[in-house]
Amino acid sequence: xxxxxxxxxxxxxxxxxxxxxxxxxxxxxxxxxxxxxxxxxxxxxxxxxxxxxxxxxxxxxxxxxxxxxxxxxxxxxxxxxxxxxxxxxxxxxxxxxxxxxxxxxxx
Amino acid sequence: xxxxxxxxxxxxxxxxxxxxxxxxxxxxxxxxxxxxxxxxxxxxxxxxxxxxxxxxxxxxxxxxxxxxxxxxxxxxxxxxxxxxxxxxxxxxxxxxxxxxxxxxxxx
DNA sequence: TCCATTTATTGACATTTTTAAATACATGGA
DNA sequence: TCCATGTATTTAAAAATGTCAATAAATGGA
Numbered sequence: 506x507x508x509x510x511x512x513x514x515x516x517x518x519x520x521x522x523x524x525x526x527x528x529x530x531x532x533x534x535x536x537x538x539x540x541x542x543x544x545x546x547x548x549x550x551x552x553x554x555x556x557x558x559x560x561x562x563x564x565x566x567x568x569x570x571x572x573x574x575x576x577x578x579x580x581x582x583x584x585x586x587x588x589x590x591x592x593x594x595x596x597x598x599x600x601x602x603x604x605x606x607x608x609x610x611x612x
Numbered sequence: 613x614x615x616x617x618x619x620x621x622x623x624x625x626x627x628x629x630x631x632x633x634x635x636x637x638x639x640x641x642x643x644x645x646x647x648x649x650x651x652x653x654x655x656x657x658x659x660x661x662x663x664x665x666x667x668x669x670x671x672x673x674x675x676x677x678x679x680x681x682x683x684x685x686x687x688x689x690x691x692x693x694x695x696x697x698x699x700x701x702x703x704x705x706x707x708x709x710x711x712x713x714x715x716x717x718x719x
Numbered sequence: 720t721c722c723a724t725t726t727a728t729t730g731a732c733a734t735t736t737t738t739a740a741a742t743a744c745a746t747g748g749a
Numbered sequence: 750t751c752c753a754t755g756t757a758t759t760t761a762a763a764a765a766t767g768t769c770a771a772t773a774a775a776t777g778g779a
Contacts, residue, residue, distance in 0.1 A: 506634055518628025523613055523621045530710035545755060554739055559757055578746050578755045589707045593700035596627065600696045603637035651726060661769055666727055685725045685776050
């Protein structure tokens, strides 16, 4: 199990939670201040306490699935779509690479 | 959050564990009795207690990522490669489908 | 039927995770 | 500097999870 496999596992785990999937579905794909999707507004829209949201955002941040920037007092998160697709690709690669090579049939 | 999103989350979670990723890397892609990869042998090869392995196999089974068949007293598991790829695809689709539609720029 | 082998389940325990309130930290305006 | 706003962290409690020993269940042979 390589380090990169550990990272893949951690990313899959981060994605494997309904609360976090719901959050991702709400995040824009680019830094976006036009719709006032700062953390507090997002928490209110989702009916989720702000500390709970911040916790999940940290998990997603540490898995490098989301990015963020601060503007004045607000923080804006967005989903790094490429990162998500990359996780999917690396999952497929992992499965392919580890396919045990078939030995000759015992005849 | 639809039922199918719940299933996706559960599958991603099942994959997001290093022990289970290691197990998947050892499983053949088809029912394969030629290499004696039954549960006990796999447990021994991996240096993992058999109950621990059975536990993880159940998680993978319930996520419909592996299949198995019993032959005599042995049980043979294999990885359903299509299921794994399908999870990857559905993750990509989920991310794409929920991309918030960009409103016209505020000018 | 009894026994040996293989796999699944149960039970116990420690660790991790989720949740949310309380609080700290950061920023900018008065 | 003080205050208001927005976000992150700390803290605590409950729930979920991983591990593994003990045991049950399933199968087939003697």
